[in-house]
Amino acid sequence: MYSQGSNNYRINFSGLGCWFTLIAIALLLGSIGLGWLVKSIAIIFVLISVAPFVLFFGVRWWLSRNLIEGNCPVCDTPLTGLNKAQTVCPNCRTQLQVTRSGFERFTPEGTVEVNAVDVTSSDRSDEAVNVSVEVLPPVDEEG
Ligand SMILES: [Zn+2]
Numbered sequence: 018m019y020s021q022g023s024n025n026y027r028i029n030f031s032g033l034g035c036w037f038t039l040i041a042i043a044l045l046l047g048s049i050g051l052g053w054l055v056k057s058i059a060i061i062f063v064l065i066s067v068a069p070f071v072l073f074f075g076v077r078w079w080l081s082r083n084l085i086e087g088n089c090p091v092c093d094t095p096l097t098g099l100n101k102a103q104t105v106c107p108n109c110r111t112q113l114q115v116t117r118s119g120f121e122r123f124t125p126e127g128t129v130e131v132n133a134v135d136v137t138s139s140d141r142s143d144e145a146v147n148v149s150v151e152v153l154p155p156v157d158e159e160g
Pocket residue numbers: 089090091092093094106107108109110111
């Protein structure tokens with residue numbers, strides 16, 4: 018008599034049935050005073066599923082703030098570097114300091130940079146040679 022309907026009681030663990038089973042178990046645990054367990058499992062589950070997105074967007078945000086693209090001030094090679102880091106140009110081997118505004122030649126504090134202004138066009142030997150001397154401001158630590 019009853020053998021015919023035995024198959025109707027088989028629990029389907031695939032698809033939605035699985036979720037309904039989980040919810041039923043959660044409600045059951047909650048009803049017997051284990052709601053805290055359900056909550057902690059739910060929080061862990063949410064954290065695990067959200068963490069990769071937070072990490073992904075966090076890294077993207079950090080890179081957008083700290084990844085600097087620019088050209089070597091000496092040879093114009095396109096370079097990419099991290100903000101406030103020091104790097105060496107792969108083309109001309111110049112030591113470079115990465116700043117928020119781009120790449121600058123790395124100069125220790127107190128270095129005096131001398132720019133020689135064009136002297137080749139000078140046809141009078143007694144004319145004074147114009148040399149501009151520029152003292153670079155110290156590197157801003159705050160960026
Ligand atoms: Zn270079």
